[in-house]
Amino acid sequence: MDMTRRAALLTSAAIASSVAFPMRSLFAQETPRKGGVFTVHYGAEQRQLNPSLQASTGVYIIGGKIQEQLVDLDAAGNPVGVLATSWEAAPDGKTITFKLRDGVKWHDGRPFTSADVQFTAMEMWKKILNYGTTLQLFLTAVDTPDPLTAIFRYERPMPLNLLLRALPDLGYISPRHIYEGKGDIRQNPANLAPIGTGPFKFVTYERGQHVIADRNTDYWRPNAPHLDRIVWRVVTDRAAAAAQMEAGQIHYSPFSGLTISDAARLGKDKRFIVSTKGNEGNARTNTIEFNFRRKELADIRVRRAIAHALDIPFFIENFLGDFAKRGTGPVPSVSTDFYPADNGPQYPFDKKRAAALLDEAGFKAGAGGTRFSLRLLPAPWGEDITLFATFIQQSLADVGIKVEVVRTDGGGFLKQVYDEHAFDLATGWHQYRNDPAVSTTVWYRSGQPKGAPWTNQWGWTDETMDKIIDDAATEVDAAKRKALYGDFVRRANTELPIWTPIEQIFLTAISAKARNHSNTPRWGSSSWHDLWLAE
């Protein structure tokens, strides 16, 4: 069974990489065809479609076509202006000035101005948007000397590079005239019927069925968009989504929306392209979190022993295929700006060393070869986590650690791990968002309020680590910042409060008829203004 499955995965990966890229260069010569309806698999409905209020791929996949941000990432992963045309930081890092694009209109015909930027930044990013509240904590004001200039004023230095790498996700603008003075922002009807400046205009949202957006004929980019309409079809069952792709009812399934085996199967089918391309900005690592409240796990030797006891290359090869690779630390290798040359200690598979470390820590094997027992909570976000939990359980049994796997749903997982701390080991994903300061350092910085998900709730405090994180967060010199994040990665790997052994990028499954797809690092979330469908 395993061999065929592995073979399937490997072949599909080979096909994806060999077929996808030559084809793209070939078709680059074609003239875009106007028209067509592009259908998208929408796996998990959200409570929100407005990306200024909720930062998640489930919102960007729809809201990112309707609303736009100040900057996005270009094909090479560098910031490129969307609603902003240029930006400049004062030498002290406390003032950042954005020049805005002229002649942009909201879908209701009103002009887009700096007042919209000011309102969105102060009322949405700073107060409501997840991760935005942390990023903009020291934002004191946004000045608007004229309709096309927005000056961000910070209490503490804000590294321009950090802001520019965070804004593609956390920089969506909402229309002030729709939200201001209309009561609670969270309850505004526009949250589920968004009004933006983007290439597609919201048409309708039938809960549990579909969302529809049509071409914005008044779009500011000349000759765009190419598509007439985008339809997002709500399909919660992954196998059913694959079937609908094969039946031609869905063109695109983003963010690893299909099962690993279906993705491998479609990858071998000429009608589809299955690849990680276009998702580089959505890298994630599989994690193992240790609860330091357990005396065994507070011992560094035990944490290292657990790392040594897992044969990660074996797991990747047999269960995840070519779409995953060995992780080296909290900053994934796709992050060209921050990936350090030296990642610090790694923990290769070595069962003898694991046993020796456990003996040394004083946890000798008792009756039946068991040293101690642990409760492992796997997050329910994906099938790879479930597989990994089982793999951890079996691998640790070999070194005398008995693991009980406790499964819950999303709400239960967050509550038990981040609020009640009712876990010994947890395993899930860490999502890296282009700069470690956006969502990575909170996993390591001490003093996080109890109950805040995806933060350091491990009971681990390290002054050296805290200092590195704080220094880096306000360092305006790009080279010094990069060096500090190198220290951060090495410290994380040395102390091992969390282990990040596997690095993955989301998988895209898309119809071979699509053109200009997967051409930026966050393509699934981007505006698709240049996407078109061949006959």
Added chain:
Amino acid sequence: MRILTLAGRRLAASIPTLVLILIGVFVLLQFAPGDTVDALMAQMGGGDAETAKQLRQYYGLDVSAWAQLGNYLWRLVRLDLGFSAIYGKPVATVIAERLPATILLMTASLSLAFFFGLVFGVIAARGVNRWPDTLISTLGLVFYAMPTFWFGLMAIVVFSIYLQWLPAGGFEDITVGLTGWRRTLDIARHLVLPTLTLGLFYMAIYLRIMRGSMLEVLTLDFVRTARAKGMDETRVVVRHVLRNALLPMVTLIGLQAGTMLGGSVVVESVFSLPGLGRLAYESVIQRDLNTLLGIVFVSALLVITVNFIVDLLYARLDPRITTGS
């Protein structure tokens, strides 16, 4: 008049049941770790503690569980189902949006199951232990044993992907925007596979019940009397046997109308239909108490109504039931 008193008594007795069900569900959901804000955080991919606090206040979760239950029941008395956390609109609206698909699917598959269950059951009973019986019983067993999700997926593979006769999922074709009878036809086309998937399972149950009760009634004295009177076989079967054999079937329908409402989560997921089953499932995952309680409330009402109708049907099929004590 007698029927009306019976009806009145029945309805009065169902009110405490309803309240107990609601309290039970509420308490059960309290045992599930995490609340709707945790679920929302899971969906967002993170947020800070201040946001979480604001959200709890916003959803009315900052008071004790009993106060929440009290608030809920008090609103219910005023016929207000509350506000759905995940949908951002009144629960009544959310449920009303989902009801048509559910009721359509439920009625279609129940009718299919009932009709063919009855016909095949009678045929099997008439030809007991001969080839029609063996064939029908075997098929029935196959449909009964087959998991619905698997049958659904296989149906998609065969009819949608391979033969391309029917759509693979969804309630209607939204890319073209049909109206009038063309839309009706389109919806019907979309419902063929889900109806078959859900209906065949229940048909298997009905045909077995029908076959069993037919066989039982056929041995009773009054059937022998009827035959002794020289009545022809068709008349014996239709007028005497069938009518009596139908009682257990009707009972079962009453029971299953409720199950099918919730039991179609699997079929709704596989065929991406916007029904109540999926809504209920999602409300549990998202810990959306108001929506879940709303669905339970509506389902309970539906079950009570169906059972009431079944009671009336009993009386029609077997007059002894109303005249008895």
